[in-house]
Amino acid sequence: MLTLITNVELYAPAAMGEVDVLVADKRIAAIAPDLKNKITADGTIMEIIDGRGKLMFPGLVDSLVHISGGGGEGGFHTRTPQMNLTDATLGGVTTVIGVLGTDATTRTLSDLLAKAHALETEGISTYCHTGSYQLPARTVLDNVTDDIILIDKFIGIGEIAIADHRSSQLRSSELMRVASEARVGGMISGKAGIVSIHVGDSDSMLYLLHESIEKSDLPVTQFYPTHINRNGALLEAGMEWAKQGGYIDFTASTNEKFIEEGEVPAAKALADCLDSGVAVSQLTMSSDGNASLPVFDDAGELVGLEVGRVGSLYEAFQEAVLEYGVGIVDAISSVTLSPAQLLKLKHKGRIEVGADADFILATKDRLLLEQVYAKGRCMVRGGKALVKGTFEN
Template sequence: MEQIILIKNAQVLAPEPLGRRDVLISGNSIAAIGENFSVADSNLPVTVIDASEHYLVPGFVDSLVHFIGGGGEGGFATRTPEMQLTDATLGGVTTAIGVLGTDATTRTLTNLLAKAHALQIEGISTYCHTGSYEIPCRTVTGNITDDLILIDKIIGVGEIAISDHRSSQPTISEIRKVAAAARVGGMLSGKGGIVSVHVGAGDSLLQPLFDAVTGSELTVKQFYPTHMNRNNAVFESGLRFAKAGGVIDFTTSTTDYDLKHGEVAAAQALARALQAGIPAMQLTLSSDGNASLPIFNEDGDLLGLQVGQVRTLYQSAREAVQQYHVSLADAITAITAAPAAVLGLKQKGRIAVGLDADLVLLRHDDLTIDQVFAMGKQLVAAGQPLVKGTFEP
């Protein structure tokens, strides 16, 4: 028998405000949204949750996570660890997209896919991008388009690197060919088919993407650049990209060193972009969870390294509300509806009848995460995990 859960009297942000509503979950989907639902006369086993002191928001969508770790910029001992289930769920993340980064030799796409399947079995929805920093892209089948069409979990390409000393220094023609293959693969498979782009601090900024679009049939919407808060110059180039119609992403994992040396905090970047008139649906946050966060000097020498954390995704969204006066609806949009839309995940990122029952209850008083549901199953209660990963203590 399918599990039935009735969430009563929550202040619903879908992410647009719906007011106080009752939400009925049946199995893995949202079955109904309304007022004054009653199960008093029902013979069905129904779990009723009083959410009168909570906001109910969609489960968070993290568009950039290194499921199997990343890094290695300081040698083998600096390869970062794999993500565990509660790294996501305790941060409200119910959908995550796995990527490779600098290292596509000791970290492989087959390993990434296996970890994605493992995390899905444990409780959250997972997808992957084919490729890594380098072009030509590493693939599973030998072809970007084939990967997208034939492998269910692969929904895009990335994160390819530009304007970075760790990139493969791709030509404009190479970037175009990657984007074209992703677009065709996405069209034929009914997927987003976007190209996730790692943007470094190089002087070219986003110019390679503008050049790839110019003189071709591609549009900026084919590209999804991340790390757009790396410094103020990158941020300003991101605003230009967004004003041209693209979606830009701010990274929430950071270091004190980077913040002291010009990085714009993700919460502040979100607030500034909204103030600049960029629509909320063109702005996203991602954690870069389990990535290495290397600190390089001006000569490219590694000074130190930290590890990205998935939990920073919601921490930054909350900070945007509490410190930078972003509306809660806009902050939630940046980690739900906006990333789901750019990634082509039609069942994710919103609260509506028929969509997946990925939901988070936030306390009214301090906006802390209280309860988390993924595909209709409760994974977190009172801020504590009900379900852990297979190898978590």
């Protein structure tokens, strides 16, 4: 089937004005005004969608999701559930990068890969990182390099924990070694080979990353630290890291307790960094979906627990535009093109001829989600899921 969206205001994410967009064979086939009048009738079935009064922009690329579940810091009963297909699609997310977290014993890389393949079969695009919080890294094959080169879905390693009581209390030499393994794996396979870094709330903040860069030949772009909006001090440190050329990521999933304790909302963190002169190509937001959101007391004991939501990413995008005045092109880029580029996902995060047909139709005024397409298939219409996961009701 061909799908033609007519007279829609397109952000690719660059502003393209009012155009028609033709989708064919899971890809964007053409972008131009008045395409309807240029298509020869040859009996092909075509769905025509009137895009008047709507915005069209790429489907969201969520660079950090615990698709197979996470948590467990409070015992086995506190392991969080796996992500469902509609957790992503109802929030406009069409591409996810799955990771392990604290628990790499009862949550395994084999299970992570199986879940990624399941979600791909159900309709969205999935990639993964090998490893977890801890080093030495858990891998499927003998080492990180082999995992990235030989296993299609692995594009990097992470999220490796630093500045956190749950980390392996690393030395820079350990981090440099695993980063070099990931880098070589990425170079040989044509993948990002990125090192996703979980940054906790320790006062050491990004010190280990700076030390690793200073003591090695690794570029600052080798590391991709997340949770940079955890508090104001870390946000300032993240801005300095970005001004040295690095990437930083803000976490959309949060709760009132975290905000009371000083966490900066992801949308505000994005606005603050843009205002300070950091390029949007270095800034991303992710959901940390299906992660545990643990609250620890001063002794490191778990006293509260919530679950991250993939849908928080779209909410943060809306908030950035509607509450913090971020320009819509920058806001869209932070959750589409920026993560796709740094993760080397060449067909994602953009609407152009040949790109995957992952896109959103939303209202102009409040950016309300109306339709979501993944690989050319309509997953959400009228804010309701048309396609559900195998075991979703």
